[in-house]
Amino acid sequence: QKEVEQNSGPLSVPEGAIASLNCTYSDRGSQSFFWYRQYSGKSPELIMSIYSNGDKEDGRFTAQLNKASQYVSLLIRDSQPSDSATYLCAVNRGRSGGYNKLIFGAGTRLAVHP
Amino acid sequence: GAVVSQHPSWVICKSGTSVKIECRSLDFQATTMFWYRQFPKQSLMLMATSNEGSKATYEQGVEKDKFLINHASLTLSTLTVTSAHPEDSSFYICSAPAGQGRSPLHFGNGTRLTVT
Numbered sequence: 001q002k003e004v005e006q007n008s009g010p011l012s013v014p015e016g017a018i019a020s021l022n023c024t025y026s027d028r029g030s031q032s033f034f035w036y037r038q039y040s041g042k043s044p045e046l047i048m049s050i051y052s053n054g055d056k057e058d059g060r061f062t063a064q065l066n067k068a069s070q071y072v073s074l075l076i077r078d079s080q081p082s083d084s085a086t087y088l089c090a091v092n093r094g095r096s097g098g099y100n101k102l103i104f105g106a107g108t109r110l111a112v113h114p
Numbered sequence: 115g116a117v118v119s120q121h122p123s124w125v126i127c128k129s130g131t132s133v134k135i136e137c138r139s140l141d142f143q144a145t146t147m148f149w150y151r152q153f154p155k156q157s158l159m160l161m162a163t164s165n166e167g168s169k170a171t172y173e174q175g176v177e178k179d180k181f182l183i184n185h186a187s188l189t190l191s192t193l194t195v196t197s198a199h200p201e202d203s204s205f206y207i208c209s210a211p212a213g214q215g216r217s218p219l220h221f222g223n224g225t226r227l228t229v230t
Binding site: 042044088106 | 161218
């Protein structure tokens, strides 16, 4: 079982729609969860961080965390073509990694079409 | 915001040579930095944790004698790919936590290494 799993996609949504990206993780000791966006050939950039169960909203982005189900998701409202990128879910390695050692999922490629 | 600078952004080298990649935290101190590698259409794979003033810790399967890491100061970590081979061609990215506790990682712009 992979430590962090994501559907590779591509996830195709029309402009203005809600894009829903999902991620599951295996380490119950994980405490920090992040979503990064990565454009082709570029390094990842932080979109959202979430540490507690529930929802966290920032502009058009909402992160959702359910530790009991070991599940974290990202919703993008009013999707724009510029949101087209690969979205990486990252989770800290709880047992021995401390807060900052992040393990990444394979990423979900999002395509927003006009 | 926190800025991590990585240099060079790309490098082409011949098989058998060594390449050094620098990672600097520009406006904060980083006792720990992380080195990742990303092959085309794959995710980031953690290679090693760079610790200021002590030895790096390597992930399983990463050869420490091939990927030399030196964290000489609180703002600089270097990764040297020794005796590079074509299969080492990849996108190498460093990162550092911007603060204490549960801080997110901030990434450098990455180094595209091509070994011919």
